[in-house]
Amino acid sequence: MAINENTELEELIRNATGGTASPPEAPSASGGDADDDAPGLDIATLVLVARRSLLWMLLLVGLGVTASWLYLRYTKPVYKSASLLKIDERNEGSALGLAGQAAAPAVMDKGRTKLAGEVELIKSNIIYRRLKDSLALDINYYVQGTVLESELYGIAPFRVKYHITDPSLYNHKFDLKFVGPQRFALEFTGQGRPLGGEYSLGQEIKLPGITLAVLGTNELTNAAQDASYHFTILDDRTVNEYLDKNLTVEIVNPEASTIQISFNDFNPSKAQDIVNKIDSVYLAEKLAQKSETTTRKLRFLDQILDQNGQNLERAEDRLQNFVQQTGTYDSKGEFSAITEKLEKLEADRLKLTDKINMLGEIAQMASQGSLTRDETQTVEQSIPALAGIEDPQLAQQLNELNDLQWQLRRASRSYTDKTEAIQSKQANIEYTRASIKRLLQQNQKLLRNELSRLDQQRSKLTGALQSLPAKSTQLERLKRPLDLYVTSYLQLMDRKVQFNIEKAGATADFQILSPASPPAAPISPNRLIVYAIGLAGGLFMGLGLIAVRYFMHNTVSNVRELERNTKASVLGIIPTYDKEKMEVSRLVVDKNPKSAISESIRSIRTNLDFISSAKKKRLISVTSTISGEGKTFVTVNLGGIIALSGQRVIILDLDMRKPKVNLAFGAENVKGVSTILIERHSIQECIQPTSIESMQFISAGPTPPNPSELILSDKFDQMIQELFQSYDVILIDTPPVGLVTDGILIMRKADIPLYIVRADYSRKAFIKNMNRLMRSNNFTRMCTILNDANSRGSGYGYGYGYGYGYGYGAYGQGYYEEPETKALTFGEKIKKFFN
Template sequence: MQEQLSNSEENNEGTDLRYYLFKIVSIWPYIIICIALALSIAFIYNRYSKEIYRATVILLIESENTSSLSNVMEAIGYYNPRLTFENEVVIIKSLAMAERTIQHTDFGVEYWTEGRVRVTELYDKSPIELVMDSTHVQAINYDIVVADNGKGGYEVSIMNLDQSPSLYNYEEFKYEEINIGKAAGNIDATVNLKDGEWYTTPYHSFKIVRKNDDPFNELTIKLKSVQSIATQWQKRLEVEPTAKGSSAVDITSTAENPEKVRVYLNELVQQYLDFGLFVKNEIAKNTLEFVSSELNRVGDTLRAIETNLADFRSDKMILDVSMKAQKYYEQITELERQLTSLEIERNYINYIEDYLRGDQFQDDPVIPMTLGDGTSQKIIDQLAELESRKASLGITASEANPVLKNMNEQIGYLKSRLREAMKGVEERNSARIAKLQKELRNLESNLSELPEQEMDLLNIERQFKLNENLFVFLMEKKAEAGIAIASNRASSTIIDYARTERNPIFPNKPRVYIVALILGLFIPIAVMFIRNFLNNKIQSISMLEGLTKIPVLGAVGHNNKNTNLTVAKHPKSAASENFRALRSNLKFMGAESSGSEKGVAILITSSIGGEGKTYNSINLASAIALSNQRTVLVGLDLRKPKIYNDFDLSNEKGVSSYLAGRDSLDEIIQTTSIKNLDLISAGPVPPNPSELILGERCVSMMETLKEKYDYIIFDTPPVGLVADAFDIMKYSDIVLFVVRQQYTPKGYMKLIDDKYREGAVKNMAIILNDVVVESGYGYYNYGYGYGYGY
């Protein structure tokens, strides 16, 4: 028998999976409804959600700090090329750069149209344009509603939406100090304007002009400050390296209007490049300004000396000096030229020292190029650029920002190096000036030997030549600064200009539909599994196999007939076929009988009432009897006798009257209308049913019945209510336990399972009763696919 059970278990592999698959198939109408509903919601969501587009521009950030000074700074930890790269990223993401970008766009005026569900920004697709007078203040945070009045003009309504309106100066990009929140009632207005007609009040000055002939009913125009717009765009900006180890970056932003985000990114990178070029040009321009101021001063002096020299020669009638005087003149001129050059450098050193001592360059952080020392020049160039980039961060970077901290460390280090360099230059220049002044005094003492008029002429010519040489020197420096301005180029390069992605990143329509499809499929299935999980009733044979070690003999489908005699009266029904399958499966439990042997006693019980044990007893007995086997059905539920009603027989005599000694066995046996099937009803309800079952007459009845019949079917009371069934099991060869689908609680299986495991009940099997037919998972599957097989 155990081998048969093992084979049965092998045959039943995958049953649980098949059960749930058929359960899923059984709820397919709900799945279709849920999928259709989910897809409909997805369509509405995709249709009416605000679409967000993304654009990306690729920028190559190039580093020009390749000097030996940079290498030294990097070696001692004050210069990190990676942090320099991050500095540029911070500048790109700074609020100051965002404001600079917005100032060069037309984002300050927004055009919106209202559809049936959502409001959409038109931007460049607007059929009209609001042209404002930038020299006049404008009230912002108002809605300007423009409607076509059908007369070639517009009806303009200015409405306060409780958004704390303020006055804004679009020429200087700043708020006016006067807040007009309390004066809102004076600003609200509705006027009719012709195309191009100016509307001017103390709070507005603008006109509406037609851009194209596209029809429109009503548009809403919003005026916003540069600061508020820049803040919004700054929050949406993302800067990430294009590739690991690369100095190229992907600059990405998002917006509801695809053209607007493209315009913003392209303008942003252009302003970043212009800013870098501006820093370089300002260094050269400040140098040019310094040189030009010196040129003006020297030029004025040169012209005055030239006039003095001409007047002296005219008055004294002296055109030239002697050879000796000419020699002194040339020597003195050269010394004075060197001294003048050193004085100019000293002035510049004083300029640099003033910068190093104070913060006067915070407002104008660019310093001019030095005129001599090469090392100092490199330090000043780097220092000037760092100061400019630090200032560009504005309020967007706190002192705790690692990028700003690194920048401050670099600036501090460069200032220290510059002080040392300036100190060395000053000491060297002081020594040279002292030497040149001594040589000059010696030559000037020699001039005293010359005639007075010749000496005066020589002094004037000497001053003229000195200033002329200095003028030429300064002109050379001015040309160099001009060349520097003309040759400067941006440090970074645009690799790819901004391009808007074809499809919006939100909502991701394909993904929304996929998620909706999954949810539409998942929700009804999940509900089904949850209901099954929360359901404490027996649902399937696979569940029974998980709850107990008792094998399953088979299953019986739901009886939709109005009689319990299903096998006898409806032999072609599915339920009848189930009982014939059970009859066949009984042989695996040793239920074969022959005329020379004792009959097989089969006890049928259940855990509680209502599970169908009597129904199964009647129909299993009928199926056996119709196979030409002498069969008797014995009603042993002495407390609730009812089996006789289904056969339209009497209950006046039965088991209780026989056990009480009032009737003989032959007197209580009744013949039914079914061939080979007899019935012994329970009889009148006795006062002591348990004691009667335990009496000697019960033993005698069992032995006689086994000799007289091939099969004896005992219909007993539920084991969960009384112990009668356990008392009768000792007379039984086979015990069949009836479990009803969606009726018998799972916990009720423990009692009978414990008895089976303990060996108190042997040769036992379960019948799953009242199985509801589901699509593709009918009675025959239960009858033949479970239990012992067929």
């Protein structure tokens, strides 16, 4: 770097908001600008950090892609084979005839539950046991490849028969290599020691804990004998875990009752065979279950039929006894018959009552006189009810009585009552009346007897009718279980016939809609996804690196950051000085007047002239936040450039605690500003010459105990006024304002205070300190200079990395001396590109 002060950051640096405290007399700002602390995205810094991190980002992306390639290279592909089954749902309750229409929703829920039950059945030990009996899953054969081992499912050049007595040999690796057409070498570790040897194919090998025999297959060729093989014998627990891990059974569509069976394995043929075999053993298990279920149903039906038959016999006996005891079998028919009889009896009673009443009326009429009033009518015509009298004698006598009465009436017209004719007729009439009365009494007695008999019958029928409901209830109570037993018996007999038919032609209640097919491509790993993840991971780590470096980037890198964050005017940029390595600041503009650094300082001098063009005498203070930012280097070389322009310049070193100006000129620091202010030496005694005739300097002198008090004294002002009598420009190298307050006191006296910021060294918080100083002390003419700026990162200039703080034209453009270059290596070119 151009200025290598070889100093560490002082422990007295304040917090991130400012730096040092203001002098007691300096008024503090009452708030400050909100923009000073407002965080924002610095695009220029982000681009700079991204450019510097581009190589790392490319390396991280390459690392991610390489990791993906390695993952694919050393990961076995996984294949998936699947079949689709449709389960035919049936309600067993409805099969027995015991379910109704109201149970339909419950049947649907039960169907879903049955699908879940079928899933559990397929993944149960019942199917696993049948599967292991059908496929040889207890032995896995492998061949060693260049990188990975491959399972030889169905194509192994040998097969093994074994009997293990030592369980520790399960899940153990047995290495096998052919040493001849019929010879092989077997090696494994058993019971804590290596076992094995050379054996022949088909030979029974008895070793501790195991007896086995290796048999050749059709795949045993000369080429196959050159490979290295091994096999593993698995126990039931391991096989079950293998099946549980790779077998997936899921309900695809509950409404369609479809189930998918899939299996994942490194070998596609093995995955297909296992799925197809699961379908087969599931079919066999369902048939066995169906047959067993039908047998149990038949056995249950026989028990129910036997119980139902016994109950039916007892019900029939109870009904038979009741009918025998009561004589009642059809209560409804008896009720109708009794009702009809009662109606007929009531009609007969009415007739008899009418006849009795009629006979009474006839008797009354016969005893009173004429039975008819019309001479043209007979007794039957005058008394219509007389036709219903079944006694013809009574009718005859009534007619005779009626004739006798009419004869008496006609005779009484001609004769008197004393005559024989009248008296004889009256006697006949009385006689006839007596006969009629006797007949009427006799008939009335017969009718009353008949009426009494009818009343007795009615009472009997009424009693029977009243007792009929109890008999009917008891009869229905006895018939109800009888009908139920008969109906159940007939239904169960019908179901027994159907179950016998089902047993004769039992079929599984599912269909294989889509059998397992050999998988064409592996499901895992997906090469595109793996590479995409690797690429995304590399990009993510690269972006994370950029983000981390951006958020950890707390220094000023370029002039854009400086201009955006500071309130002071950017006076110029001083590029990196890399011609030589300097342990302390040196005057370099006199040795390299055409170099880029000299031209950049000339540009700063020009801008200073524009700022203070009206003043012939100028006091310029140069300060920074901390030591090491290059204020001494800028002071010495800026003074040299001003002196080379024809002005008389003197440099004062007021950094009395760590003086460096004398080191820049290779002089002593025996006397200087401190001895002048205490009046030990005069100004002329302390002025020291430099390599430039019009520029001198006064060193700091011995370190006093009270530098601030000396600067505040009147002696300091008198010294400045005396120096202005001989010099045009006074340049003061002040102490860092972030460590002590001396620099602030001097900046108040200066015409132009300059604040040095070193690229990639000064923290961004230092700029906030500078802004705070400007607000607190009203430094309206403060300017800042970016020192040690990289030519590619500064963002200004024309190849040398410096620019012009106020937009004025370059001084001596086209006059610059190009730095000496040398051929760069490829690595240096790459580094230069990314930096």
